[in-house]
Amino acid sequence: MSSGVEADIALDAAVVLSLGMNRVLGRAGGLAGRGAEALAALAEGRAEARAAALAEVETQERALREVVERNARIAALAEARDRIGASVELPAPLALDERPAEELTAWCAATDRVLDEAERALSDHLAAEVTAQIFASAEGLTTDLERAEPVPEADTGDVRRTLARVMARLLPDAGPAERDAVAEAARLLASATTAAEAEGVLQEVRLRIQDANRRTRDLREAERRRAAEADAAAQAEAERRYVLDSITAAFEDLGYEVAGGFETLTASDGTMVLTKGAWPDHSVRMRVDDAQVRASMTRERPAESEDDRRVDAEREAEWCAAFEAARTRLADAGIRSEVGWRLDPGVRELPVTAESRHTRGRAERRERHRSRDQ
Template sequence: MSSGIDADIALDAAVVLSLGMNRVLGRGAGLAASAAEALAARAAGRAEARAAALAEVETHERALREVVERSARIAALAETRAKIGADVALPEPLDPAGLSPAELTAWCAATDPVLDEAERRLSEHLAAQVSTQIFAVPTEGLAADLGQGPPPPRREDGDVRGNLERIMARLLPDAAEEERRAVAEAARLLAGVATADEAEGVLQEVRLRIQDANGRTRERREEERRRAAEREAAEQAEAERRYVLDSITAAFEDMGYEVQAGFETLTAEDGTLTLTRGGWPDHSVRMRVEDAAHVRASMVRERPAESEDDRRLDVEREREWCEAFEAARERLADAGIRSDVGWRLDPGVRELPVSTRNRQTRGRVGQRERSRERHK
C-alpha cells in the first residue's frame, strides 16, 4: 500500500444511531453518552457491556423518533384547526432534550388519545359547519329560487341534519379544500329534497364523496411520509459522511498532517481531502470519501521527479504514508469506523503521478479545530 489505496468503510451501529439522535436533538456531531459507552465497550472487547449500551441507544433513538412523529401530527392538526377556524385544544410539541426514553415514551402514550380526540372534534366541527350552511337557507327562499311551490311533506330537517352530521364527521379534517368542497356540494342538495328517499339518495352520494376524499387524504399522508423518510435518509447519509470526513481529518491532524478540504470544487462538500506535512514539500495525498462507505487515496507529487534521488524519496514517503494510514485505521476504529482494504499498491511499484492543481491558486483551508468530545 502506498500511492494507491481503495477501502470500504462501515460505521458502527452505535455511531449510526447516535448521529440520528443528535440530529433530532440538534447537538451537531457529538456522540451521545450511551453510544460512546458502546464504542468504549467494543474497543475493550466487552461484548455484554456493548450489547447493553447499544440496546439503550436503540431504545432512546426509537423513543425520539416517536416524539418527532407526534410533534409532526400536532403541527398538521394545528394547521387544519386554523383553516377551518375550530376551537380545539392541542398539546404542545415536546422538546426531547434531556429526557429519558421512559419519559419520552410516557409522553407519547399520553399524547396519542389527546390527538385522536382532537382529530375527532375537528371532523365534527367541519361537519357542523357544512350542515349549518345548508340548513340555514330558508325554505321559502329555496322554493322561490327553484321556481316551485311549497315542497311536499318530508322528513323533519332535524333528522336529515343529524344524519348528515354523523356522515360528515367521517370526513378526515385534513382533507384538501377541493375535496371538502366536493363533499359540501353534494350535501347542499339536501336543501332541495322533498322526500325521505331523495334525502337518502343525497346522503349516499355524500358518503361516496367522503370515501373518495378520505382515500385521497390517506394517499397524500402516505406521500408526505414517504417524502419525509427520503429527507430523513438524505440527512442521515450526510451526517454519516460528515462524521467520517471529520474523523479522518482529526485522525491525520493528530498525527501531524495538515488536511485541506475540497480543492476540486473549492468547497468542503465534495468529500475530497488533501493531506500534507511540513517535511513534504513535493508530496501530498489526495483522498476522497464517497457516501461514508468508500475511501480512495493516492499519493501524488507536486512536481515531476527529476532524478533517482527523487524516486528514492518517493518510496520513503510512500512507506511513511503506509504506516500513517495503518495508524489512522486504528484511530478510526476507536471512533466506530471500520475500514476493509480491498486494493493497495506497494511502495515503489509505480511512478507517482504529478498533481494537476496549482499550489499558488488553490487557496488554503486552515487546520480545523477538533473537539475530542465526540470520541468520548
C-alpha cells in the same frame, strides 16, 4: 490509481444511532453518551456491556422520533383547527431533550389519546358547520321537505341528523377542494323532495367523503415520505461529515496538514489533500465517497534521478504506515475499514500533479517559511 489504496468503510451502529439522536436534539458532532459507551465497550471486547449500551441508545433514539411524530401531528391539527375556526384544545408540543425514554413513551401514549379525541371533535365541528350552512339556505332542505308530500315532517330531523353523522366522517385536515366537493353534494339535499331522493344524495355524500379521506390520507403519506426522505438525506450528510471530520482528525494527529482538494477551501465535497512540512514535493490526494475511501500519493514535479525515486519509495512507505495507523484511530471512532486494493511502495512511478491554485498556494507558503528561517 497509482501508488494508492482503496478501502471500503462502514459506520458502527453506535455511531449511526448517536448521529441520529444528535440531529433530533439539534446538536452538532460528537457521540451521545451511551453511543460512546458502546464504542468503548467494543474496543475493550465487552460484548454484554456493548449490547446493553446499544439497546439503550436505540430505545432513546426511537422514543425521540416518536415525540417528533406527535409534535408534527399536533402542528397539523392546529392548522386544521385554525382553518375551520374551531375551539378545540390541543396539547403543547414536547420539547426534545434527554429525559428518559420511558417518560417520552408515556407522553406519546397519553398524547395519542388526546389527539384522537381532538381529531374527532374537529370532524364534528366541521360536520355541524357544513350541515348548518346547508339547512340555513334560502330555499333549504326544511322548506322543501315540508312542501313535499311524500316526505313526512318528522323525517326532516332524521335527514339532518344523518347528514351530520355522515359528515363527521370527513377528516378535519381535508383540503379545500375535498371539502368543497363534499359540500356540493350535500347541498343537493335542499332540492330532494322524497325520502328516496334524500337517501340517494346522502349516499353520494358518503362516496365523496370516502374519496376526500382517501386523498387526504394520500397527502399525509406523501408528506411522511417527504419527511422520511429529508431525514434520510440529513442522516447521510451527518454520517458523511462525521467520516470526513474523523479522517481529518486522524491524519492531523499523525502530523499531516489536511486541506480541501483542488479549488475547494474545505473537505465538504469529500476531496482532501494531505501534506507534511517535510514533504516539499509530495502529497496525498484522498477522496471519501459514501462507502469508500481512495487515496493516491502524487508528486508536484517529475522525478529526475534515482535519488528522487528513492525518496518516492520512502514517502510511499511512510504513507502506507500512516494509513494503517489512521485505520486504527478510525476504528476507535466507530469507522470500520477493509482494504480492497493496495499498490505497494515503489511498484510504479508516482503521478505528477498538474499545477493548481492549491499547489501554487502551498509552494508560496513553503517559500514564506524558508524566508522566515533565513
